[in-house]
Amino acid sequence: MDGPTPPGALPAQLGRILEPLERPLPDRLKLYNASNFFDHRAVPPEDIPALAELARPFSAVTVEAHANMIGQPVLEFADLIPGRLEVAIGLETIHPTAAQHLNKRMDLTRFDRAAEFLAEHDIALRVFVLLGAPYVDPKESVEWTVRTAEYAARRGAAAIALIPVRGGNGELERLAALGHFAAPSLPQLEVAAKWPLGFAPAAVAADLWDVDRLDACADCGPRRVERLRRMNLTGCGEPPVSCSDCDP
Numbered sequence: 718m719d720g721p722t723p724p725g726a727l728p729a730q731l732g733r734i735l736e737p738l739e740r741p742l743p744d745r746l747k748l749y750n751a752s753n754f755f756d757h758r759a760v761p762p763e764d765i766p767a768l769a770e771l772a773r774p775f776s777a778v779t780v781e782a783h784a785n786m787i788g789q790p791v792l793e794f795a796d797l798i799p800g801r802l803e804v805a806i807g808l809e810t811i812h813p814t815a816a817q818h819l820n821k822r823m824d825l826t827r828f829d830r831a832a833e834f835l836a837e838h839d840i841a842l843r844v845f846v847l848l849g850a851p852y853v854d855p856k857e858s859v860e861w862t863v864r865t866a867e868y869a870a871r872r873g874a875a876a877i878a879l880i881p882v883r884g885g886n887g888e889l890e891r892l893a894a895l896g897h898f899a900a901p902s903l904p905q906l907e908v909a910a911k912w913p914l915g916f917a918p919a920a921v922a923a924d925l926w927d928v929d930r931l932d933a934c935a936d937c938g939p940r941r942v943e944r945l946r947r948m949n950l951t952g953c954g955e956p957p958v959s960c961s962d963c964d965p
């Protein structure tokens with residue numbers, strides 16, 4: 718959309734999606750709007766009560782927000798829903814150069830303040846962490862993903878999603894040509910997802926959306942993805958997949 722979301726559009730859309738779903742409904746409702754639930758241009762404030770009403774059957778509700786938008790409106794929404802509110806924040810990376818390029822409006826102090834505010838008000842925190850962020854040396858990619866996940870876990874994140882950066886919008890291809898970006902691989906995701914298993918109580922999951930686009934061995938790739946999928950669900954580590962084609 719070129720302008721602000723028209724009032725009424727989001728409740729109508731959510732209602733249409735929820736209505737035909739089989740009962741019982743899942744426990745958690747995630748409302749991701751590709752920007753910020755508490756931005757009035759993205760989510761008209763007059764729609765908030767109707768969205769809260771639609772969220773009523775769920776015991777947990779997740780919305781996405783920028784760290785600099787965490788404040789009173791979050792508390793007001795939390796009060797409107799019977800379930801527990803979780804706010805998802807894109808920390809992305811704590812690598813200083815990469816963070817500056819990726820998210821100029823977010824600095825770590827803002828993230829820390831947001832995490833503290835949520836914890837004080839018993840609102841859960843979910844954090845998005847990137848694997849293969851532009852401007853991070855590909856050799857250090859996994860290390861920075863793990864450091865960023867550790868950072869989030871120490872500040873009380875209940876859930877951390879490791880998201881491999883995917884190209885396709887032209888901008889990453891431009892950065893790759895300049896040597897600032899190398900697409901992450903499936904083996905890198907496996908290593909990153911293995912390390913943070915010890916970050917309890919934070920649950921760490923590898924984001925497997927479009928995982929087939931990651932560079933992987935044709936023979937064992939699907940088995941590696943299935944292993945990650947199981948680990949996401951159980952939170953338990955599993956022995957690595959072995960493969961005569963790609964094991965050293």
Ligand SMILES: [Zn+2]
Nearest residue numbers: 934937960963
């Ligand atoms: Zn293989």
